[in-house]
Amino acid sequence: MLENNRGKNTADLPKLAAPSSQGVIVRNAIKSYGVGSRRSTVLDGLDMNVKKGTIYGLLGASGCGKTTLLSCIVGRRSFDSGQVMVLGGPPGTPDSGIPGPRVGYMPQELALYGEFTIKETLQYFGRIYKLEADFVDSQLDFLSKLLDLPPDHRYVKTLSGGQQRRVSFAVALFHEPELLILDEPTVGVDPLLRRSIWDHLVQQSVDHGRTVIITTHYIEEARQADAIGMMRSGRLLAEESPENLLKNYGLPTLEEVFLKLCMGDGSYKVKDAVVNAPISKEKSYTTSQNRLGGHENMAFNYSISQGTVYTINQSSSKSSENIIQDNEVISRRSRTFKMTMPSMHRSAALIHKNFMQTFRNIGMFLFVFLLPALQATIFCLAIGRDPTLLKMAIVNDELDPSEGRICNYTTDCSYFMFSCRYLRFVNNDTIIQVPYPNLSSAIEATRTGEVWGVVHFGQNFTDEIIIRQSDGSASSNETVIGSRIGVTMDFSNQQISVVLQRRLNEAFEDFTNDILRACDYEPTAGNIPVTFLDPVYGKKDSTYTEFMAPGMILTIVYFIAVALTAGVFISERKEGLLDRSLVAGVQMTEVLLAHLVNQFTILLGQTALVFLCMLAVFNIPCEGNLALAVFITLLQGLCGMSFGFLVSSICDSEISAIHLALGSFYPTLLLSGIIWPIEGMTSTWMRSLSYSLPQTYAIEALRSVFARGWSAELPDVYRGILISTGWIFIMLGLSLIVVRVRKHTG
Known part of the structure; x- marks a missing residue:
């Protein structure tokens, strides 16, 4: 068995030679999440060997780091330290070809588009892999029968959980990759279909030399794997064929072997994982995996000294040290930010x-x-137009209460009832005139929000404005006060206040022009001497x-x-x-x-x-x-x-x-x-x-x-x-x- 060597002096360890045909090699992998006191180590000095053309069962409880390990193998995450070689190179390099079509990946999540039908799902990945239409159709037919998929016109989101898992599995198998990474593919699958899936994986491994790494909660089904890695707390407790695990520990089931390894791992020391194993010092074992007809042999030699187990592979001429050195160089290169042209x-x-x-x-x-x-x-x-239908209180003391405050005025050149003549030019779309009998009641109405303000004309407004016009700068203060139009407003709303001021000023300008025109004077003579001519850009009434x-x-x-x-x-x-x-x-x-x-x-x-x-x-x-x-x-x-x-x-x-x-x-x-x-x-x-x-x-x-x-x-x-x-x-x-x-x- 391969035992974790973390904490040992690597100079004292036997050199690991590379396999003649490389599958997956992981060395001293460390991966943590979080920062400071919340930092948690998920992979803790893990070593792993997967021979090309074999099925490798990765067993372990939830949270032990299986999914993180697989995501690092396929290149979706990186180790904090340590090395990984996949199909001849680190993930993300041309030597490995991973990520890419050489790997088929089934993650733990569903990872399917619910809005797609089964057929559209497989066709999408067929386009990604640039597969021929005939191959896509034949694979769809084959996998539908193998995995007992529902009709291919069914939408993924309408399928049951088990059916969705099977479609996800079909995506991983679809393009017949060299390496299959399967994260719990048989969850929610009935026993007969589970057996069919495993038979297919064995056939792919034996007949086509495909490498399979599979995680599962069903420990006993992993007996069909060529090698098993038993994982706990981010480390491999053992890595061996199912037959040898059962033989070495003298136990009838893999579950009992796993339980025994976990019980002996309480101190987190490598040698404790095999302290109760029925093997003696200086004894060696050789395991040959010939149970699958025509399968390439996979040899491991184990030397045991003082309860510590090391692994030596003698089938290659290239040393592990050279592989790791090459891997470190390539790994450093792969972490640089590279921009590739889109396909x-x-x-x-x-x-x-x-x-x-x-x-x-x-x-x-x-x-x-x-x-x-x-x-x-x-x-x-809703935005930018002037407010309309704004109520303004009108208090006109020029009107005689005994005559019912009737507003009479003429449109000819007559200096009579100027207050009523002015109010005729107040815009009725913007301002609604609400008459009030006295100033106090109008101001109270403003306070209670019934109106937006008060327009007040004095009792002698017309007479005073005529005197002011004739006297000019010699006008007395009483005349100035008596000739003004007093406006008291609610200024809590600036936009409405500005509009009311503008409309009242425009009304007075129109009133003045009307009087001057009626008396045969130049209408614009009463305007202020500031004239805005045609604008350079825009318009005056924008x-x-x-x-x-x-x-x-x-x-x-x-x-x-x-x-x-x-x-x-x-x-x-x-x-x-x-x-x-x-x-x-x-x-x-x-x-x-x-x-x-x-x-x-x-x-x-x-x-x-x-x-x-x-x-x-x-x-x-x-x-x-x-x-x-x-x-x-x-x-x-x-x-x-x-x-x-x-x-x-x-x-x-x-x-x-x-x-x-x-x-x-x-x-x-x-x-x-x-x-x-x-x-x-x-x-x-x-x-x-x-x-x-x-x-x-x-x-x-x-x-x-x-x-x-x-x-x-x-x-x-x-x-x-x-x-x-x-x-x-x-x-x-x-x-x-x-x-x-x-x-x-x-």
Whole structure:
């Protein structure tokens, strides 16, 4: 048996020669999770040997490190220290070809796409492996019979747990790989089918020389394996053929052998694992595995000294020391960040898969597709227009209470009842005039929220205003007070207050022009001598909606893209889907590319609908090149996707991703100049922070195209384009780095 040699002086150990045909070799593997006091060691100096063309059963309780070990073997994680050779090289190197089509991997999770049928699932992996259509069909038929799969038109999500496990197993077997890594494939499978599965694995090993590493909770079924590794607390307690384990320990079942090894392992010293074994000092054993006809012999020699067991293999000329040295060099190289060109057939398979997932739920797809247009519609209907139907109290002391306060006035050149003539020009759509008998009751109505303010005319308003006009600067203070229109308002709502002030001032200007026109004077003579001529850009009566529209377009597109991509990696990673594709040879660059193509296609339609809604339906003006405006918007959509990918790569759960995405929404909304000009920020450091955000320059660029008609040659426009492009590459690069770091740190 191979016993764990951790803590021994490796100089005193016999040299391990490499097998003539290498399968899997693991040396002194250490893997931990967590930091500080919470750090937990999962693999603790583990050694493992798997001969090519054999079945290796890995046994152990849940949490002993089996799944972590397998994920390191297939290249999805890395050991903290130690070495691994798989099919002639470390995982991730050309010598190994793993990850890639040389390995078939069935993880502990289901790792299947629930929206796919059984046939579509196998066809997807067939595209990944670039298999011929005839081979795919024949394998589907063969595996359906072997594993007793349901009809291939059934959706995976409609299958029972046991049926889903069988489909997952079929994916691992599908492309007939050299190495099969199976993490508990027979869980939930009935005994007859379990026997059929094992018979097939034995046949693959014997007839085709395929290597199989299988973990199982059913210890006794591992008797059909060529070798068994019994694992506990991150170490192998024993590594031997089932026959020799039973013979050496003199026990009838493997379960009893495993129990005895575990009971003798309490002190965590290697020699204690065999303290009660029925073997004597200086005795040697040789095990030959000839029980499978035509199988290549697998020889182990064991020398036992003072209760410690070492393993020597004499079938190769190359020493273990050279293998490990080569492995260390290659392992260090493999940890560098390398960018490989995406494969066309794998990228096409991923793109096809993403589109199938998108269109499977047509209701959700339409909701997502139409959501930006719906948000743009709500914005145009709800934001930027002047408030209407605002109640204002009118207290007109010029009216005689005995005559019922009837407001009479003329429209000719007559200086009579100016208060009533003025009120005729007060906009009735904006202001609803509510008459009150006295000032105190009107002010009380303002305090109780019945009206927004009070417009008060003195008893001699018309006479006093005529005297003021004739006396000019010589007017007395009493005349000035008597000729004014007193307005007392509720200023708790600034927007409403500003609108009311503007409407009341506009009404007085119209009233003055009307009097002068009726008396044959120049109507504009009474205006203040500040005249706003035709604007260079925009128009005099532009609305707040037009100011906000460019920022809202980019915000809608940006954050919809963030929302669609923020959970992309998380759901696939949690369900094992991402790992399974990556073990099949898919590169992260290909995953990103496929999602970018899928989301960008949706983004094109969403952007078209948003512009149609804003420009055609609600008449938001665009003075510049529409194609340039669309291009800037699409860049911001890509920027949002990139940020979503970054969020997805950082977070471990959908909830944390949602929190991070939503947490970025309000700072972006408030600091990017969407709802208020950046020039309104009093703090210099806050302005600098604003300009460091991905959206700020893009909003200025789109606003310049919309309102000014500027082209890409001008700085405000091309800065927005360049900075958006830079942010895209920065966030995509960070996403790839984070994914790579997470892989190596576990």
